[in-house]
Amino acid sequence: MGKEGGGDEDAAPLFETKEGRFRGAYKVFASTVFVAGRYWAWIGMFMAELCFGLYWIVTQSVRLNPVSHHPFKQRLSYRYEDKLPGVDIFVCTADPKIEPPTLVISTVLSAMAYNYPPEKLSIYLSDDGGSQLTFYALLEAASFSKHWIPFCKKFMLEPRSPAAYFARHSTVTHDIAYSQEWLAIKKLYEEMKNRIDSVVEIGKIPKEVRDHHKGFLEWNSKVTKQDHQSIVQIIIDGRDKAVVDIDGGRLPTLVYMAREKRPQWPHHFKAGAENALIRVSSEISNAPLILNLDCDMYANDSDTVREAVCFFMDERKGHEIGFLSFPQNFDNITKNDIYGCSCSVVNKFELAGVGGYGAALYCGTACFHRRESLCGKVYSKDYRAEWETEATKNTDKTSNELEEASKVLANCSYEKDTQWGKKMGLIYGCSVEDIVTGLAIQCRGWKSLYYNPDRKAFLGIAPTTLDVVLVQFKRWSEGMFQTFVTKYCPFIYGHGKIKLGAQMGYCVYLLWAPVSLPTLYYVIVPPLCLLHGISLFPEVTSLWFLPFAYVFLARNACSIAEALSCGDTLEAWWNSQRIWLIRRTTSYFFALIDTISRQLGLSETTFVITAKVVTEDVSRRYEQEDIEFGSSSIMSTIVATLAMLNLFTLLGGITMIAMAIDRLKALEQLILQLILALLLVMVNIPVYQALFIRHDKGRIPSSVMFKSIVLASLACLMPFIFTHGCIF
Numbered sequence: 001m002g003k004e005g006g007g008d009e010d011a012a013p014l015f016e017t018k019e020g021r022f023r024g025a026y027k028v029f030a031s032t033v034f035v036a037g038r039y040w041a042w043i044g045m046f047m048a049e050l051c052f053g054l055y056w057i058v059t060q061s062v063r064l065n066p067v068s069h070h071p072f073k074q075r076l077s078y079r080y081e082d083k084l085p086g087v088d089i090f091v092c093t094a095d096p097k098i099e100p101p102t103l104v105i106s107t108v109l110s111a112m113a114y115n116y117p118p119e120k121l122s123i124y125l126s127d128d129g130g131s132q133l134t135f136y137a138l139l140e141a142a143s144f145s146k147h148w149i150p151f152c153k154k155f156m157l158e159p160r161s162p163a164a165y166f167a168r169h170s171t172v173t174h175d176i177a178y179s180q181e182w183l184a185i186k187k188l189y190e191e192m193k194n195r196i197d198s199v200v201e202i203g204k205i206p207k208e209v210r211d212h213h214k215g216f217l218e219w220n221s222k223v224t225k226q227d228h229q230s231i232v233q234i235i236i237d238g239r240d241k242a243v244v245d246i247d248g249g250r251l252p253t254l255v256y257m258a259r260e261k262r263p264q265w266p267h268h269f270k271a272g273a274e275n276a277l278i279r280v281s282s283e284i285s286n287a288p289l290i291l292n293l294d295c296d297m298y299a300n301d302s303d304t305v306r307e308a309v310c311f312f313m314d315e316r317k318g319h320e321i322g323f324l325s326f327p328q329n330f331d332n333i334t335k336n337d338i339y340g341c342s343c344s345v346v347n348k349f350e351l352a353g354v355g356g357y358g359a360a361l362y363c364g365t366a367c368f369h370r371r372e373s374l375c376g377k378v379y380s381k382d383y384r385a386e387w388e389t390e391a392t393k394n395t396d397k398t399s400n401e402l403e404e405a406s407k408v409l410a411n412c413s414y415e416k417d418t419q420w421g422k423k424m425g426l427i428y429g430c431s432v433e434d435i436v437t438g439l440a441i442q443c444r445g446w447k448s449l450y451y452n453p454d455r456k457a458f459l460g461i462a463p464t465t466l467d468v469v470l471v472q473f474k475r476w477s478e479g480m481f482q483t484f485v486t487k488y489c490p491f492i493y494g495h496g497k498i499k500l501g502a503q504m505g506y507c508v509y510l511l512w513a514p515v516s517l518p519t520l521y522y523v524i525v526p527p528l529c530l531l532h533g534i535s536l537f538p539e540v541t542s543l544w545f546l547p548f549a550y551v552f553l554a555r556n557a558c559s560i561a562e563a564l565s566c567g568d569t570l571e572a573w574w575n576s577q578r579i580w581l582i583r584r585t586t587s588y589f590f591a592l593i594d595t596i597s598r599q600l601g602l603s604e605t606t607f608v609i610t611a612k613v614v615t616e617d618v619s620r621r622y623e624q625e626d627i628e629f630g631s632s633s634i635m636s637t638i639v640a641t642l643a644m645l646n647l648f649t650l651l652g653g654i655t656m657i658a659m660a661i662d663r664l665k666a667l668e669q670l671i672l673q674l675i676l677a678l679l680l681v682m683v684n685i686p687v688y689q690a691l692f693i694r695h696d697k698g699r700i701p702s703s704v705m706f707k708s709i710v711l712a713s714l715a716c717l718m719p720f721i722f723t724h725g726c727i728f
């Protein structure tokens with residue numbers, strides 16, 4: 001038997017333990033990480049606060065200077081009734097599936113029925129879908145208008161979109177004459193709607209209808225949405241005194257246009273369509289004023305054109321105005337506005353504030369432009385408007401000649417080597433062509449006004465699912481941040497041209513995307529630190545607690561007061577806080593990433609069209625104010641993950657404080673983080689419901705639920721291993 005180590009053989013241990021090498025060193029390392037983790041969390045916190053603070057300062061400019069305007073349309077009528085300027089109204093549509101033709105023509109009809117001399121009105125429909133279905137619907141609208149317009153004028157109806165009117169007035173209560181006509185008109189409308197819907201359903205035009213109008217000859221078998229020649233059809237020629245409605249009244253001009261599309265030519269989305277419209281209309285009616293409408297934005301007040309003209313014709317200040325913009329309002333907002341689409345505070349305070357600096361924003365729709373300023377004219381002090389510009393040059397051209405002449409203007413190659421898209425018309429290359437264009441016009445010296453009348457002038461369709469809302473906000477915030485980082489940055493481009501307050505006002509929106517970073521930080525780091533007992537905010541007993549508490553309470557009180565003063569409910573305010581959070585942590589964040597990647601040349605500008613119809617199921621849930629998640633997009637995964645993370649950290653944080661040796665001290669140190677986590681959890685309640693309780697199709701899919709739980713747990717555990725690793 002051999003001996004090991006000699007000595008007391010029986011007492012010797014059967015194994016031994018050696019201290020790992022570098023153990024001391026690792027302890028030092030781990031504690032530095034712990035301290036540094038804390039340190040970085042503090043630094044991050046400081047940076048986030050700094051960003052919010054700076055952003056808050058930027059947002060103050062608009063709060064300081066709101067103004068409101070009041071036109072006097074009787075005086076206009078008294079002074080200028082015979083000399084009213086022509087007005088061209090542009091309606092844009094892009095896809096007969098996403099934007100149903102019946103919706104589009106309701107908007108067109110509401111514009112045709114404006115209380116304005118019909119021979120001075122021209123309505124142009126731009127169809128980027130290049131669809132004969134839309135063309136057919138417009139033909140139907142033209143014949144229906146011969147009944148609809150005199151009916152509206154006779155009984156002074158409001159609103160004059162037939163869809164909206166019949167939705168609001170489903171029964172007649174007035175006198176007999178009225179109710180008979182009402183029933184007859186309603187029948188005509190329903191029949192027209194059915195004809196259009198069934199044509200849209202089968203997807204092609206019956207032969208007998210095709211033979212009825214020469215316009216259909218434009219659609220041969222080769223025409224597709226992305227590839228076709230220019231189509232311009234004057235459906236009603238308002239110059240023709242023989243074309244009248246059933247009461248013998250004149251009719252406004254009505255034109256259908258589908259600009260040329262070729263796969264090899266960039267079409268620049270809506271901006272491209274508008275520019276083609278500007279040129280085509282200059283050939284046909286050439287009115288000095290232009291009103292822009294999206295296809296869902298119907299006219300809700302028949303006097304709006306007159307009111308707008310008051311601003312432009314005002315003898316003292318009218319000549320300075322480049323454009324007049326109205327807020328975007330929506331027809332389908334529910335009581336508590338779950339997606340925060342009504343933007344009432346923005347409309348009432350913020351936009352009025354930027355308008356106060358003479359630099360109202362151009363928001364793409366519901367805006368009257370002076371043709372000259374939109375086409376690139378630079379303002380000068382001696383400028384005076386020439387109101388008699390209506391196609392005096394064109395009186396001797398026939399309708400067909402006008403069509404042929406204007407087709408050329410809508411060709412792809414027309415803009416080659418011109419200033420269109422740069423200094424003329426709407427500017428290309430940005431998904432918020434409207435904002436950039438407005439800024440460029442102001443920088444050419446023109447003023448712009450914001451007018452928010454009591455009776456809403458235009459009503460559109462707000463999105464009814466979360467996905468669509470987030471995609472829309474992504475497009476906006478991306479385009480806006482892109483504007484900020486290119487030569488159009490208001491501080492540089494607008495320097496010396498628009499007021500500092502206006503430059504700051506622009507930045508309230510242009511900086512949406514970057515504000516996502518401090519927001520993400522705020523909803524992730526303080527709750528995680530709470531879980532690990534790291535205090536980030538001042539203790540209750542510290543003097544520094546007071547400013548924190550004050551800022552928090554004052555800002556929310558002010559924001560509630562603003563919302564209530566706009567007629568929002570308290571619940572709507574609370575909902576707006578949620579959607580604000582969701583937008584900032586998803587849309588804005590992705591917009592930031594995409595803007596950076598585009599600046600690096602990795603991606604190109606796109607334009608995802610906002611859906612305007614949904615299934616009945618979805619619209620029922622919208623009416624009930626249940627948020628529609630219903631998809632496993634990356635955005636809903638983020639929403640769910642952040643909600644889970646906050647739930648975990650709140651529960652973990654409470655447990656930790658309850659188990660602490662000095663509970664009171666722990667509570668004192670962590671109270672603000674606890675409140676923050678609690679508020680985040682409360683605001684996310686509908687998300688938890690969609691994750692665990694709801695069974696309808698709008699709930700969050702289970703795949704997203706699992707992903708979010710795993711991701712949130714990982715986030716909770718990761719720093720735990722990191723900072724506490726030394727204990728084991």
Ligand SMILES: O=c1ccn([C@@H]2O[C@H](COP(=O)(O)OP(=O)(O)O[C@H]3O[C@H](CO)[C@@H](O)[C@H](O)[C@H]3O)[C@@H](O)[C@H]2O)c(=O)[nH]1
Binds near residue numbers: 126128328363364610
């Ligand atoms: O290639 C295109 C894409 C869109 N459109 C039209 O542009 C309008 C606005 O599009 P929509 O999808 O409804 O976008 P929204 O998010 O509602 O639009 C807001 O934001 C846009 C800028 O992002 C502005 O252009 C719009 O006027 C403004 O209402 C609609 O009438 C479309 O038919 C086109 O004509 N051609």
Ligand SMILES: [Mn+2]
Binds near residue numbers: 610
């Ligand atoms: Mn829209």
